[in-house]
Amino acid sequence: MKHLFFGGIHPNERKELSSGDTLKMELSPSQAVISMSQHIGVPCSPLVKPGDMVKKGQKIGDGEGLCVPVHASVSGRVTAVEPRPHPGGRNIMAVVIENDFKDTLDDTMVPNPDYTKLENEEIIKMIREAGIVGMGGATFSTNVKVLSSVEKTNTLIANACECEPYITADDTLLRMNPDQVLEGMKIIRHVLKPERTVLAIEDNKKEAIEILKYKLENEKGIELCVLPTRYPQGAEKQLIQAVTGREVGSGQLPSSVGCAVFNVSTFAAVYKAVCLGLPVTERIVTVTGEGVKNPGNFSVRIGTSYEELVKASGGLNDNVWKVLSGGPMMGVAQKDLQTPIIKGTNAVLCLSQAQNGESDTQTCIRCGKCLTVCPMRLQPLYMYCYEKTKNVKALEQLHIMDCIECGCCAYECPGKLRLVETFRNAKQLVKEAKSK
Amino acid sequence: MNFVVTSSPHVRSKNNTNRIMLDVVIALLPALIVGIVRFGLRALTVSLVSVIAALAAEWICGKIIYHQNTAADGSAAVTGLLLAMTLPATVPYWIAALGSAFAIIIIKGLCGGLGRNIFNPALAARAFLMIFWPAWLIRYAAPGTVIPVMGSTVDVVTTATPLHHMQMPALPEVSILDAFLGKTGGTIGEVCTLALLAGGAYLIYRGVISVRIPGAYLATVALLSLVFYKGEDPVAWMLYSLLSGGVVLGALFMATDYATSPVTPGGQLIYGIGCGALTVLFRYYGLFPEGVTYAILLMNAFAWAIDVHTAPRCFGWKKGGTA
Numbered sequence: 095m096k097h098l099f100f101g102g103i104h105p106n107e108r109k110e111l112s113s114g115d116t117l118k119m120e121l122s123p124s125q126a127v128i129s130m131s132q133h134i135g136v137p138c139s140p141l142v143k144p145g146d147m148v149k150k151g152q153k154i155g156d157g158e159g160l161c162v163p164v165h166a167s168v169s170g171r172v173t174a175v176e177p178r179p180h181p182g183g184r185n186i187m188a189v190v191i192e193n194d195f196k197d198t199l200d201d202t203m204v205p206n207p208d209y210t211k212l213e214n215e216e217i218i219k220m221i222r223e224a225g226i227v228g229m230g231g232a233t234f235s236t237n238v239k240v241l242s243s244v245e246k247t248n249t250l251i252a253n254a255c256e257c258e259p260y261i262t263a264d265d266t267l268l269r270m271n272p273d274q275v276l277e278g279m280k281i282i283r284h285v286l287k288p289e290r291t292v293l294a295i296e297d298n299k300k301e302a303i304e305i306l307k308y309k310l311e312n313e314k315g316i317e318l319c320v321l322p323t324r325y326p327q328g329a330e331k332q333l334i335q336a337v338t339g340r341e342v343g344s345g346q347l348p349s350s351v352g353c354a355v356f357n358v359s360t361f362a363a364v365y366k367a368v369c370l371g372l373p374v375t376e377r378i379v380t381v382t383g384e385g386v387k388n389p390g391n392f393s394v395r396i397g398t399s400y401e402e403l404v405k406a407s408g409g410l411n412d413n414v415w416k417v418l419s420g421g422p423m424m425g426v427a428q429k430d431l432q433t434p435i436i437k438g439t440n441a442v443l444c445l446s447q448a449q450n451g452e453s454d455t456q457t458c459i460r461c462g463k464c465l466t467v468c469p470m471r472l473q474p475l476y477m478y479c480y481e482k483t484k485n486v487k488a489l490e491q492l493h494i495m496d497c498i499e500c501g502c503c504a505y506e507c508p509g510k511l512r513l514v515e516t517f518r519n520a521k522q523l524v525k526e527a528k529s530k
Numbered sequence: 531m532n533f534v535v536t537s538s539p540h541v542r543s544k545n546n547t548n549r550i551m552l553d554v555v556i557a558l559l560p561a562l563i564v565g566i567v568r569f570g571l572r573a574l575t576v577s578l579v580s581v582i583a584a585l586a587a588e589w590i591c592g593k594i595i596y597h598q599n600t601a602a603d604g605s606a607a608v609t610g611l612l613l614a615m616t617l618p619a620t621v622p623y624w625i626a627a628l629g630s631a632f633a634i635i636i637i638k639g640l641c642g643g644l645g646r647n648i649f650n651p652a653l654a655a656r657a658f659l660m661i662f663w664p665a666w667l668i669r670y671a672a673p674g675t676v677i678p679v680m681g682s683t684v685d686v687v688t689t690a691t692p693l694h695h696m697q698m699p700a701l702p703e704v705s706i707l708d709a710f711l712g713k714t715g716g717t718i719g720e721v722c723t724l725a726l727l728a729g730g731a732y733l734i735y736r737g738v739i740s741v742r743i744p745g746a747y748l749a750t751v752a753l754l755s756l757v758f759y760k761g762e763d764p765v766a767w768m769l770y771s772l773l774s775g776g777v778v779l780g781a782l783f784m785a786t787d788y789a790t791s792p793v794t795p796g797g798q799l800i801y802g803i804g805c806g807a808l809t810v811l812f813r814y815y816g817l818f819p820e821g822v823t824y825a826i827l828l829m830n831a832f833a834w835a836i837d838v839h840t841a842p843r844c845f846g847w848k849k850g851g852t853a
Contacts, residue, residue, distance in 0.1 A: 100845060105541055183535075259541065331845065344846040417533050422541040429535050443540075450534075451542025455598065459547055459605075459645040462793030470845040475793060476837070493844045501539030508545045509645070515537035 098336035101469040102324045103502045105259050105423070107298060112382040112389040113262040117270045119393050120406055122193055126168045126397030127178050127434040128154060130187040133227040134234050135160030140189050146172045149200035151373050153223075154189050162235045163225045167375040167395040170194040179432045181419035181439060188434070191397070205371035214244060214285050217368060224367030225374045225437070230256075230264070230328065230357030231420055233438035236364070242347065243286055243354040249338055250288040251355045252279050254295040254302070255321065255328030258421025261441040263378040264358050266391040268295075268302040271362065272309050278361030279316060281368050286354060291316050293358070294337050296323040325423060326500040330355050332469050344496050359440075374437055381407040385414030385444030394435050400442050401431035413446040422449070423501045453510035464503035464513065470496050474503035474513050481520040486527040494520050547644075551604030553738045557729035558611055558783065564712045564722035569619035572677040573718045576626050577614035583627035584610030587634035595639050605644050609633050612652035615719025615779060616823070617659075620669045620683040629655040649830045650790045653780075653823045660823070668818075670715035691715040692774035693819035699760040702770055709773040720776040730782035739786040742798040743805075747781035748772060750806025758810070777809060780822035790830040797833075797840035804829045 131137040138155030148154055148166040156163040170193045178188035203223060206212060212220075222237035230253060252275065256264040268275060275293075283291050293310075295303060297320050306318050321327055321336055331342045333355055340351040348355055356364075359377065366372040375396055382389035387408030394403060400417065404410060410417075418425035419439055435442075464474035473492055480488040497517050504513040565573040588606035592599045600606070610630045617626060633651035636658075641647040660667055671677050672689035692702030692714055704714045712722025719726075733739045755771035756764050772778065785791060785805050792801050805825050812821025 103543075105543070335845075341846050344844070346846070415534055416536075416540055418540060423539045425538060425540065427533065427535040427538075427540065429532055445540055449541055451544070452536065453546075457547065457603070457644050459550070460788040460793060461550065462788070463545075465793050465842075471842050472844055473793070473837075473841060492841075493847065496844060496846060499538070505539050505541065506543055506545070508543075508547050508550055510542060510546065512537060514539065518537070 098321065099324075099327065099332040099469055100335070100471050101467045101502060102326060102332070103467050103505055104324055105505060107323070108260045109262050109265070109298065111260065111384075112380050112391060113265055117266050117378065117391050117393055118406075120395070120398070120403070122168050122195065122197070122395050123398040123402050124193050125173075125399075126166070126191045126193060126395060127399065128164050128166065128189045128191065128397045129178065129180050129434060129436050130155045130164060130189070131180065132164055132233060132396075132436040132438065133162050134232070137161070137187065138164050140175045140187065142172050142175070142189060144172050144174055148172060148191060149198045151203070151375055152200040153202070153373075160235060160238065162222055162227060162237065165225055165373040165375055166191055166200070167397050168193040169196050169198040178434070181426055181428065181433050181436060183426065203367070203371040203373060205369060207369055209281050209368050210284060212368070217281065217285055220368050221364060223373070224363065226360060226363045226367060227437050228357055229359035229363055229377060229437060229440070231424075231438045231440055236356065236360055239354065239356070240282065240285060243349050246349040246352060247286040247354045248289045248352040249354075250279070250283055250286055250291045251333060251337055251353060252293040252358050252361055253328055253333055253355050254293060254299070254358045255333060256299070257296060257323070257325045257328040258423050258425075258441075259325070260382050260443050261380045261421050262382070263380045263391055263440045265299045265302050266380070267359055267362060267378050268299070269305060272302075272305055274362035274365045275358045276309060276313065276316065277369065278363070278365035281364055282356065282361065283315070288354070292319045292337055293317070294319045294321055294333055296321050296327060298323045326469055326498070326502065329469065329498055329500060331498070344493065377435070377437060377439070379403065379435060379439055380441040381444075382441065383444035384446035384448060385411050385417070387411060396437060397434045399431065400428065400433050400435070403435065403442055404431060404444070410444055411446060413448070414444050415447045415450050416445045418443040418445065423505065424499065451510070456511045457509045458511055459509050461508060463506040463508065467502040467506050469500060469502060470498060472497060474517075477520060478511060478513055478516055481516045481523070484523060486523050489520050489524055494524060497521070548602075548604050550738055551608050553733060553736050554608050554783070555604070555611060557732045558615065558719065560725035560728050561615065561719045561722055561779070562611070564725045565615075565619070565718035568712055568721060569671055569718060570677050571679050572683075573619040575679055576617060576619055576621060576623065576718065577611060579623045580614035580617070580626040580630045581607050581610035583630035584613070584634050587631040587639075591635055591639035591643065596643050600643060603644060606634055609638070609651045612783060613655050615783070616652065616656045616717050616776060618667065618670050618717050619677050620671055620686050620688070621666050622683070625659060625663060625666055629659050632658050645789045647789050649827055650784055650787045653784055653827050656823050657827060660818075672715070673713070689715045691819070692770060693813070696760075696770060696774060697813075697819040701761055701763070701766060702774060706766070706769050706773065709770065714774075717776065720779045723773050723778050726778045726782055733782070733786075739782075740798065742795060743786050743791060743802040744781040746799045746802025747785055747806045748778070750803045751777055751809055754807060754810040758814070771810075771813075775820045776822040780809070780826055781805070784822070785826050785829070790833055792833050792836045792840065794837050794840040794842055796842070797836040800836055800840065801829055801833065804832070
């Protein structure tokens, strides 16, 4: 089938591991570790201290600038406010809550079943107060994105591509709770008033597509756009290109081409915040991979440790090789299971040794495969050369800062070069040279 | 419990350097088999000597230059086999061995190894052998003669290749069909165009090479020989130009060498056209009837420069480099 963006790859999908089951409701954890940094930007400052009693949904961290609040995902007593492991790799300030299993609800936020009566400013404020970020994994503050898209959007896109292999969290959401997504889309449409509202999904999610087709039969104004499965179609710039044919300029925002893209789970969170008055305290997480016994999708409280979640999935197999936060293409490898789930965690992926395609020796044979799969049309092989010689000027000329680190080049590379890692270093070199 | 922590991506395609090299060897097998059928067992023994010498040279380079054993990656074996393809079956074994050693040590090893050489090792070795021992490289056994596997081949009755006729200029004596099927004089690997095309089709099917370089190369040779034909029949002249000598072997297996050819789509077309034009030029005005080796070697030198000037327009940038 014709693909609609540059380059890209189609790795083994492996979605069948986790997609069959229905959503598993997870018991709440005995302890929730709520990280103060669950979004891009300034981390929150804790609003509680050890010994405080908190309710479920109570705001326990907030800050100024590019920052959205975090909330308690369980009710109970704060036992510690201290740096704790974070999926990003470093230890980051977190509030630790001991669960009293009462789920006493905080009622600061009020439900607004009829959002059409609300002003734009009110809705955007609710989105912020509910702590909503890009739930597909990008974790950019949703209120900022909405605000910067007002009066600039002619195409609103709901991203249901979930193009990373293995992950089926968005798929599960669409199969189980499609109305949450569609209602959320209508709320944002009400704010942005686009000419076109599109729900973009890849053609490997057959059941979800059937359900959406049925739901959208009587729904005016929301188009279902079924795209041929190809990674990284769910990347913002690639999705805009696939849906509208427009190219977002280097360093520009989607609003520069009249587009606004949100993940479907972000829309569901918007619906819950505005209509039900619920902040982000839980999300759907896919626990999957050849390294875990019973893969599936779980409704998980924010702050649950990977360990508890993996236990609920039957535990790890002996052959486990890596545990990732996110998908196999862009996920972050975890050193142990102490990490807590944060708002952007769409998957806990346990890969087995059999998936280990890495090599001790790396040699570029100049085959040029990287060039043909790069969705940004960069030249990875030359970027690799110039990082090795620390040639910052050449790296800039090759537009290294436009690299989205999707990993297509490294996936295809027959020489097994560590391209993405090299490009992260190269970007750092360019940034350092600029700041001098 | 601690897990492996390395950078994304965490899954890789099954494709690897060994598999690519194996694919090239597989693609060369039909041409090699025709060579053995056509020239006898010596075609096989010359190829084996060439491959073994290349592997030995690679092992030595691994010890002295790279400090790791690279003989297993298969690239040296491919170089040895490619060199053998460009040699007549009558060459002494030491010529094949020396050529392989030159290719691996001087041309590739001193540049830093796999992927870093500027010139195609097999063709550079052939050019080197042509300088010192030209007489051995143009001794093509006449049809029906038996080339002894062991001992001297000095007494083997030799024949002119179609290219010799074309240099006069005159159309060759063999029919176009015989030239296509390989019933003619030439080197071990170049005579059977059908076998080479089958191998090339396999490489394109496997995604090892794209059609751009060989397509542009062969189309340029076809066009130029059609326009600047000699004799009476332009179409026959064009067909003999394509089917004689090493142009198909060169276009499919030599010009497509990763390390020494451009990677950008536009660059590959320019490079193929350049190879084709130079091949025709050297054939028409050069001292030797064949020009493929020198055409490709000359274009090798421009590969990186062509890449620089044919960089694709990046996503989100206008042509010329503004956002």
